[in-house]
Amino acid sequence: QKEVEQDPGPLSVPEGAIVSLNCTYSNSAFQYFMWYRQYSRKGPELLMYTYSSGNKEDGRFTAQVDKSSKYISLFIRDSQPSDSATYLCAMTHGSGNTGKLIFGQGTTLQVKP
């Protein structure tokens, strides 16, 4: 079993829809949680990071962490065709700025105009 599980999709939604992306994990030592967006043939780009449990909002994006359930989510409101990309969750032990990140498989999202 992988440490981080993420449904690869693909997920197809109409423009303007609310998108929910999720990851589960098995290691309770993970403390910092991140979401990256990756366009085709590009490197991942950091969207959101969250420490421990709770919510964090940034524009159309909301990240949620539920450590008791070992479950994290990313919500995208008013989705746009430009949001079409692969979304990767990532997490790390201890401090979020040290050492390695463990990534999920990535979910491919397509937003149709």
Next chain:
Amino acid sequence: DTGVSQDPRHKITKRGQNVTFRCDPISEHNRLYWYRQTLGQGPEFLTYFQNEAQLEKSRLLSDRFSAERPKGSFSTLEIQRTEQGDSAMYLCASSRTDLYGYTFGSGTRLTVV
């Protein structure tokens, strides 16, 4: 300095040949990471440096792989005696110790034929 730069963008090599990739991090970032990403998967950690010191290496980094970061600036990743299983995107990322998350480069896509 606008981001993490990787060279070359693409490399096609014959099985058994040696290849070397270069990464130039963001200048004020003291941490540098190498990841490998295969199609449909999330990035997998290979190794990371703080300044010129290599602090952690993954078991994925067999003895055919070597990474260096002389003088704590750019880094090179060398693969000796390449195998078809080495075909992947090799991603470099950098970060500062006081910031969360990495900045990734666009990667070097290696194809071993």
